[in-house]
Amino acid sequence: xxxxxxxxxxxxxxxxxxxxxxxxxxxxxxxxxxxxxxxxxxxxxxxxxxxxxxxxxxxxxxxxxxxxxxxxxxxxxxxxxxxxxxxxxxxxxxxxxxxxxxxxxxxxxxxxxxxxxxxxxxxxxxxxxxxxxxxxxxxxxxxxxxxxxxxxxxxxxxxxxxxxxxxxxxxxxxxxxxxxxxxxxxxxxxxxxxxxxxxxxxxxxxxxxxxxxxxxxxxxxxxxxxxxxxxxxxxxxxxxxxxxxxxxxxxxxxxxxxxxxxxxxxxxxxxxxxxxxxxx
Ligand SMILES: NC(=O)c1ccc[n+]([C@@H]2O[C@H](COP(=O)([O-])OP(=O)(O)OC[C@H]3O[C@@H](n4cnc5c(N)ncnc54)[C@H](O)[C@@H]3O)[C@@H](O)[C@H]2O)c1
Numbered sequence: 350x351x352x353x354x355x356x357x358x359x360x361x362x363x364x365x366x367x368x369x370x371x372x373x374x375x376x377x378x379x380x381x382x383x384x385x386x387x388x389x390x391x392x393x394x395x396x397x398x399x400x401x402x403x404x405x406x407x408x409x410x411x412x413x414x415x416x417x418x419x420x421x422x423x424x425x426x427x428x429x430x431x432x433x434x435x436x437x438x439x440x441x442x443x444x445x446x447x448x449x450x451x452x453x454x455x456x457x458x459x460x461x462x463x464x465x466x467x468x469x470x471x472x473x474x475x476x477x478x479x480x481x482x483x484x485x486x487x488x489x490x491x492x493x494x495x496x497x498x499x500x501x502x503x504x505x506x507x508x509x510x511x512x513x514x515x516x517x518x519x520x521x522x523x524x525x526x527x528x529x530x531x532x533x534x535x536x537x538x539x540x541x542x543x544x545x546x547x548x549x550x551x552x553x554x555x556x557x558x559x560x561x562x563x564x565x566x567x568x569x570x571x572x573x574x575x576x577x578x579x580x581x582x583x584x585x586x587x588x589x590x591x592x593x594x595x596x597x598x599x600x601x602x603x604x605x606x607x608x609x610x611x612x613x614x615x616x617x618x619x620x621x622x623x624x625x626x627x628x629x
Pocket of ligand 1: 420512
């Protein structure tokens with residue numbers, strides 16, 4: 350029988366995009382604690398470097414900070430060259446870069462006769478819609494093209510970041526929901542396409558975690574009081590709380606480990622039950 354390493358990710362070289370962000374910095378630290386090596390890719394190279402320096406002080410030095418743009422293939426190719434120079438292989442790709450943005454969001458949930466049109470769907474700019482759509486969807490596709498190519502040699506796995514907005518549209522975030530639904534579809538497409546080469550492709554669909562991309566929707570300006578939307582989220586979450594970044598760790602490690610060797614094309618909700626509850 351094949352021997353499975355204790356943590357499932359021990360010794361694996363993981364490339365994580367958006368790794369300086371809230372969810373993926375936490376995930377990176379967890380992976381390092383379980384013996385993985387992590388290339389910390391982010392558009393904010395300075396933040397990635399500072400983050401890796403902090404990790405090193407904690408004794409977690411198996412990192413490589415790389416400034417890279419998930420929308421720029423040449424920048425990803427350059428990142429790949431740096432990673433291969435250091436570690437000579439790539440086992441896992443985590444597509445964490447992404448998120449929502451006010452410019453791709455409609456302030457009003459539903460239009461009424463009194464609505465100001467600029468606060469509704471009609472005020473969404475093509476540029477705002479495209480920005481959010483492209484960052485999430487194209488920003489997942491291009492890293493897969495660049496890094497999975499290396500995995501053709503010995504197999505590997507991909508972990509995409511989906512969202513609750515993919516299963517059922519949410520008010521306000523039209524562009525984000527469309528992009529995340531695209532990621533769920535793309536996860537299945539790529540899982541099918543790459544399966545013969547021993548590359549698995551799965552996704553996590555986090556429920557609601559308060560981070561930079563959604564703070565403006567869930568919390569008032571004081572940073573503590575829930576907005577009406579924040580209250581609605583809690584009411585629709587059977588566990589009655591927001592997720593903590595660490596709630597993603599086990600699910601992520603499982604999907605990228607050999608324990609999940611016959612699992613591909615799935616999107617796993619990590620959502621405190623948000624998906625299973627109709628709200629009634
Ligand atoms: N926070 C939530 O509740 C939630 C829920 C569901 C899904 N998600 C998804 O999880 C992922 C991580 O979210 P987060 O809340 O930690 O976001 P975050 O904003 O904290 O982190 C995103 C990171 O991506 C980086 N980034 C942005 N554009 C980039 C680019 N072009 N190239 C490379 N890096 C880029 C940013 O610098 C940032 O460090 C996103 O895909 C998000 O959509 C989050």
